[in-house]
Amino acid sequence: MIAFADLLERxxxxxxxxxxxxxxxxxxxxxxxxxxxxxLAAVTGELSFAAAKPGLIRDLAAARxxxxxxxxxxxxxxxxxxxxxxxxxGGGGATPPAMSEVVEALHAAPKSDLxxxxxxxxxxxxxxxxxxxLKLITGGLRVGASARLAKIALSEMAxxxxxxxxxxxxxxxxxxxxxxxxxxxxxxxxxxxPEDAPVFRPPMLAHPLEASDLAGLDVAxxxxxxxxxxxxxxxxATKGGRRIYSRGADDVSxxxxxxxxxxKFEGVLDGELLVIRDGVVAPFADLQQxxxxxxxxxxxLKDFPAGVRLYDILFxxxxxxxxxxxxxRRLRLEQWYARVxxxxxxxxxxxxxxxxxxxxxxxxxxxxxxxxxxxxxRADSPYVPGRPKGLWWxxxxxxxxxxxxxxxxxxxxxKRSSYYSDYTFGLWRDDGAGNEELVPVGKAYSGITDQELxxxxxxxxxxxxxxxxxxxxxxxxxVLEIAFDAAQLSTxxxxxxxxxxxxxxxLRTDKPAAEADRLDTLLRHVATTPAExxx
Amino acid sequence: MTPHPESWLCVxxxxxxxxxxxxxxxxxxxxxxxxxxxAHSDHARPGHGAVxxxxxxxxxxxxxxxxDRAGESQQALGWGAAITIGEVRVWLQPAGHVLGSAQVAxxxxxxxxxxxxxxxxxPDPTCAAFVPIPCDVFVTEATFGLPVxxxxxxxxxxxxxxxxxxxxPERTHVIGCYSIxxxxxxxxxxxxxxxxxxxxLHGALAAPCREYERxxxxxxxxxxxxxxxxxSLKGAVVLAPPSAITERWARRLADPVVSLASGWMRVRQRxxxxxxxxxxxxxxxxxxxxxxxxxxEVGAPEVWVTHGNExxxxxxxGQRGIVxxxxxxxxxxxxxxxxxxxxx
Ligand SMILES: [Zn+2]
Ligand SMILES: [Zn+2]
Numbered sequence: 080m081i082a083f084a085d086l087l088e089r090x091x092x093x094x095x096x097x098x099x100x101x102x103x104x105x106x107x108x109x110x111x112x113x114x115x116x117x118x119l120a121a122v123t124g125e126l127s128f129a130a131a132k133p134g135l136i137r138d139l140a141a142a143r144x145x146x147x148x149x150x151x152x153x154x155x156x157x158x159x160x161x162x163x164x165x166x167x168x169g170g171g172g173a174t175p176p177a178m179s180e181v182v183e184a185l186h187a188a189p190k191s192d193l194x195x196x197x198x199x200x201x202x203x204x205x206x207x208x209x210x211x212x213l214k215l216i217t218g219g220l221r222v223g224a225s226a227r228l229a230k231i232a233l234s235e236m237a238x239x240x241x242x243x244x245x246x247x248x249x250x251x252x253x254x255x256x257x258x259x260x261x262x263x264x265x266x267x268x269x270x271x272x273p274e275d276a277p278v279f280r281p282p283m284l285a286h287p288l289e290a291s292d293l294a295g296l297d298v299a300x301x302x303x304x305x306x307x308x309x310x311x312x313x314x315x316a317t318k319g320g321r322r323i324y325s326r327g328a329d330d331v332s333x334x335x336x337x338x339x340x341x342x343k344f345e346g347v348l349d350g351e352l353l354v355i356r357d358g359v360v361a362p363f364a365d366l367q368q369x370x371x372x373x374x375x376x377x378x379x380l381k382d383f384p385a386g387v388r389l390y391d392i393l394f395x396x397x398x399x400x401x402x403x404x405x406x407x408r409r410l411r412l413e414q415w416y417a418r419v420x421x422x423x424x425x426x427x428x429x430x431x432x433x434x435x436x437x438x439x440x441x442x443x444x445x446x447x448x449x450x451x452x453x454x455x456x457r458a459d460s461p462y463v464p465g466r467p468k469g470l471w472w473x474x475x476x477x478x479x480x481x482x483x484x485x486x487x488x489x490x491x492x493x494k495r496s497s498y499y500s501d502y503t504f505g506l507w508r509d510d511g512a513g514n515e516e517l518v519p520v521g522k523a524y525s526g527i528t529d530q531e532l533x534x535x536x537x538x539x540x541x542x543x544x545x546x547x548x549x550x551x552x553x554x555x556x557x558v559l560e561i562a563f564d565a566a567q568l569s570t571x572x573x574x575x576x577x578x579x580x581x582x583x584x585x586l587r588t589d590k591p592a593a594e595a596d597r598l599d600t601l602l603r604h605v606a607t608t609p610a611e612x613x614x
Numbered sequence: 615m616t617p618h619p620e621s622w623l624c625v626x627x628x629x630x631x632x633x634x635x636x637x638x639x640x641x642x643x644x645x646x647x648x649x650x651x652x653a654h655s656d657h658a659r660p661g662h663g664a665v666x667x668x669x670x671x672x673x674x675x676x677x678x679x680x681x682d683r684a685g686e687s688q689q690a691l692g693w694g695a696a697i698t699i700g701e702v703r704v705w706l707q708p709a710g711h712v713l714g715s716a717q718v719a720x721x722x723x724x725x726x727x728x729x730x731x732x733x734x735x736x737p738d739p740t741c742a743a744f745v746p747i748p749c750d751v752f753v754t755e756a757t758f759g760l761p762v763x764x765x766x767x768x769x770x771x772x773x774x775x776x777x778x779x780x781x782x783p784e785r786t787h788v789i790g791c792y793s794i795x796x797x798x799x800x801x802x803x804x805x806x807x808x809x810x811x812x813x814x815l816h817g818a819l820a821a822p823c824r825e826y827e828r829x830x831x832x833x834x835x836x837x838x839x840x841x842x843x844x845x846s847l848k849g850a851v852v853l854a855p856p857s858a859i860t861e862r863w864a865r866r867l868a869d870p871v872v873s874l875a876s877g878w879m880r881v882r883q884r885x886x887x888x889x890x891x892x893x894x895x896x897x898x899x900x901x902x903x904x905x906x907x908x909x910x911e912v913g914a915p916e917v918w919v920t921h922g923n924e925x926x927x928x929x930x931x932g933q934r935g936i937v938x939x940x941x942x943x944x945x946x947x948x949x950x951x952x953x954x955x956x957x958x
Contacts, residue, residue, distance in 0.1 A: 088882075089892075091882065091886070092885060092886065093891050094889075094891065098782065098785075098871075098891075101781065102781070105781060145761075145929075147929055148760070148761050148930065151926050152761055152926075155881070156881055156883070158882075158883070165761075165881070166760075166761040166762045166764075206880075210882075490889070
């Protein structure tokens, strides 16, 4: 457990991606089986224990510590597991349990035995191990590294013989402690065969189409589709089970039971998850409501019905269609859809066009809330995992812009943690008493050059009027031109409107704050047109 | 009957006042007569008339604030040598906090009070170890006065630093530490662990290190950290004041591992909110257990707490029949606050 606790601690504090990979790789290559396999499961979120709950930890703390001191300590630390770990009396000196011992005991031990087992572990461990133990038990393990990073670290361990995507393809057919996986990584065994398991297939991704790419584009070789503003999903149904994966290989099945229910077929399909009411796509904010829930209630399912707009087929039954050109796959998709006709799914139509000018007009006209622009896919392109150049393009419509006033600033993350790089901006409105007031409408942290960032950072430091934790309130005197993809009504925002993908387009140091835009102007951009109208 | 300490020691706006001796201990504002426990800026303030302190504290005060501001007249007092001020017998014993840091022992008509200043109980190669003095009232700090604070051993933390240096040999490890005490202790601990390479210093740390060496604490090969030359600092250890490690200055180092050596690093959220990648729990203050053990060791029936998390400590000693009292002296602990609450 010592090495795992150390890994967790370093991952939590390490902002850099490469440093995280280095830490993971060192852990996997220095720890024995099956400990490292359970460590991998913990990092990738594959571990959970039904019998152990936070209440167990509260009871243990109550038995071992002064309640008054515990209360003050909890107030101070702000995290139950950490408080108990830090103030647990004595500890250390003995040998803490191995990772495998902990995982196996938590799975197998009867609930009534757990308090005694856990207390003995805590007695034998130092604070760092105690935190790891308690976080593992309560399921509060936020490791600060994605499952993808763990797979990249494993790929690096294989020294180039195995790509991260190859690991991805077998991943969901494996279970902790992954002995076969490590054997393959270390060249001691064959690639594990997932057989009928509903495994994830790394998706094919598109490049953004820039103005400079347009000239060289042989438009006739491409097909066009709408770019929907939902989340990309992969539907996998095999004899071994059904799964809904996000683009990043997260299993989101539990959040969308109605889709899972409708997957009465065998195959792998690629499409966009959307909230669809009577065939009309709802704004992204509606889908966000669903994404916020791990498991939706009945009301949620009724009010925010999910659907999938399909645009590709990877497997029909066991037949791998990925080597086929796009046009043939599209034909197979249409045939498959006509045959299976699954509930809650429809096809994303091809958009007809004759020439580039035609496409530009169509793209500019795509102002509906649920459409971000166009996808261009080469008619002869096979389905290639990753982001191959020149086969698929995403061509977002030009953004809308507003001039807004910076109200608050916050330090960024990772590389930008020493800069005030996240800005809350606002627009003017009448405060009801005849005065103008600023109301925050969004937050932006991208779109600027390093030079502009340095300027803004300095400006924020020199114009701070108040501090709230990590947030600085600033003088309301700097205008930013904010670009965004769409504006949607939102009850969760004070201004009543939420922006999609706000980013900083320009610094408007030339513009007085009083001349920034008013909230009314933004409200006129709110998309009221249903998505379907775009066609 | 000996007088109760409350009859001759009191809190005034200027700080803790010893009436029969007409002097203050670590006064927060300029006063006629001051006894100073140690050279940190929250305890040793400029502009007093007469200042009494250990020779090392006086030297560090002069180095920090300049000859003319470290007291109009200065009197150095060696360990254990007693003098009389007014009607009060006064002597100093080491507090183990930083070089020259002292506890102030005072005796009047058979009643004895000891003011600890800041103190720690761990061995520190750069200063004399804490000496417990039995007394009637013990005036203690409580910076880490919560049971969550239990400092691991220095060796454990230095091992973590060395492990990180070997895992990331291309990256500069920049460690935030106070300019007086923590900085030199870190250097000495690294030297003991076999780190003989040059250690690079932010400009603010150079003068205190020179003063430590002049006072007989060898620190090895120290060099100025010129960030413009970031490439040459790859894999090096750079020490800087806590406020500098996430500022522009540190950004120019080669892919820095930002570290901070402080007892506050025990709490993860504290470390995280400071943008620290490698928190090192190395403290110049007593931890919870050590505060309680020290109080039991000096055997005082009454404990006054100057600053820190006083209510928890008073609660804990109360359960052992010791009377606790919070002095609520506002102004101490600001050096710690720099770590704890910057950006709050
Ligand atoms: Zn101090
Ligand atoms: Zn202090």
